[in-house]
């Protein structure tokens with residue numbers, strides 16, 4: 308794999324980043340090659356030149372992972388009620404939710420449901436990067452817990468694909484509490500011997516990393532994904548030093564012992580299937 | 589450990605909204621000076637000023653804004669973990685080290701007695717003097733702090749010893765080494781394990797409840813807050829920098845984040861508010877610590893009477909219900925729906941027989 312410098316994740320940018328601008332051509336942030344868009348799409352949104360993994364929405368991800376037509380979504384209508392009545396800079400959280408709903412075509416930052424991977428039943432959760440940066444508020448916490456409950460009830464493995472800017476500020480301590488809530492649910496799942504596979508994709512940060520994303524029995528990362536706890540800007544401002552190259556990447560996490568493996572998007576499906584077979588009692 | 593016995597508020601200690609209080613203090617000092625220098629009896633006048641000051645403190649402290657409460661929670665003379673250990677915990681024996689990397693002074697753990705109960709105390713320590721502050725990283729724990737905390741909590745749980753955690757941190761330390769040693773994993777494991785430790789856990793936010801750094805020792809059967817402590821998903825400055833694109837809008841962010849004890853009680857996110865003495869904890873350390881001690885003794889006696897199975901079930905229900913009363917909205921009746929997702933990927937093509945997978 309060609310080692311190229313990765314584009315830095317821009318922290319909490321307020322607009323969903325456009326990885327794939329409109330038009331036929333797109334520039335790869337990894338190798339700067341101009342790529343034919345449909346060629347990238349055919350290649351699972353991975354750069355054919357340098358293996359740069361483009362960020363993808365939940366629907367595309369589900370399509371890549373599960374057997375065709377096998378995904379049955381639950382709690383798809385659960386939305387936030389804006390518990391803090393949060394207002395900022397002349398706008399409101401409710402407005403922001405509406406905008407992102409329209410632009411991302413998603414109702415929340417995660418979709419959960421039951422599906423099959425190469426014929427193996429799983430409960431799957433996939434986070435939605437284009438909806439408020441994939442941040443975790445009440446609904447994400449509740450849906451993760453619902454997924455755990457379903458996996459418990461149906462004795463199925465749980466797979467969660469993380470992609471998140473962390474806890475959702477607009478819901479304050481309600482969102483912070485979801486870290487404790489999801490971790491508690493996963494502890495219950497762990498006690499009965501449930502298999503939990505967690506896939507960390509670009510980016511996985513903050514309160515999501517510090518809760519359900521780090522609690523998998525097996526942690527798989529996508530190549531080059533940005534994975535960490537504190538934001539790069541916060542760290543740089545606190546310690547006032549240049550951050551080392553490759554800091555908080557999947558490769559960095561592997562080197563420091565916090566993920567089990569880095570798996571190319573094309574192999575993800577078979578790797579998960581293999582793990583499920585391996586752990587079947 | 590420096591015990592701040594003297595909590596006299598000096599010239600530099602008045603918060604910006606306490607100027608009238610400061611004026612009265614200065615007038616009283618002047619009268620005292622005059623009366624000792626010239627032998628004139630000003631005691632009646634001083635008593636009048638004292639009454640005026642009490643009235644002024646009551647007025648100011650009953651109408652604090654969220655941002656002002658953040659200032660009180662960060663007051664340099666606010667009682668710190670060391671004050672609680674000195675005044676509230678008898679026979680404290682500190683336990684060091686995470687058996688893995690080191691000993692993080694930002695989190696102190698140890699056995700001791702509160703009231704008549706043996707407990708494990710886990711607390712975040714900010715340090716009073718500059719030297720102490722540097723030694724404990726201004727109360728920002730590293731991963732080894734969280735690992736030490738959970739190791740000692742498991743030790744306590746093994747012998748049925750209840751746990752009291754005292755939260756006071758601006759947040760988990762954001763540094764290169766902290767990331768390298770797994771800050772996120774350390775916090776996640778604590779949330780995971782604390783949800784099922786088979787002993788009573790009481791968590792009290794005594795000052796700053798800074799995000800995941802606070803939550804890392806903040807999962808238990810009860811969560812209480814001192815009246816003028818704050819608990820937030822992000823610092824008001826950080827939130828302002830991101831959502832207002834201007835860190836100086838922190839007062840607005842503090843308001844919006846609903847981080848005060850009153851707001852959090854309304855949102856049903858905390859169980860109890862522990863009152864602070866008139867004019868905030870920093871004006872009377874002893875009374876503050878006493879109020880916290882009374883809360884712990886009273887709550888422990890209830891939790892200790894609860895059977896372990898019930899304790900754990902109640903804790904789980906409590907954690908699972910976070911936000912349920914206020915934050916969710918079902919737009920329409922939810923049922924399982926089959927969504928039509930394009931199987932665009934070559935990897936996803938190729939149908940295979942469905943076989944039931946059991947784990």
Ligand SMILES: [Zn+2]
Nearest residue numbers: 335338354357
């Ligand atoms: Zn490329």
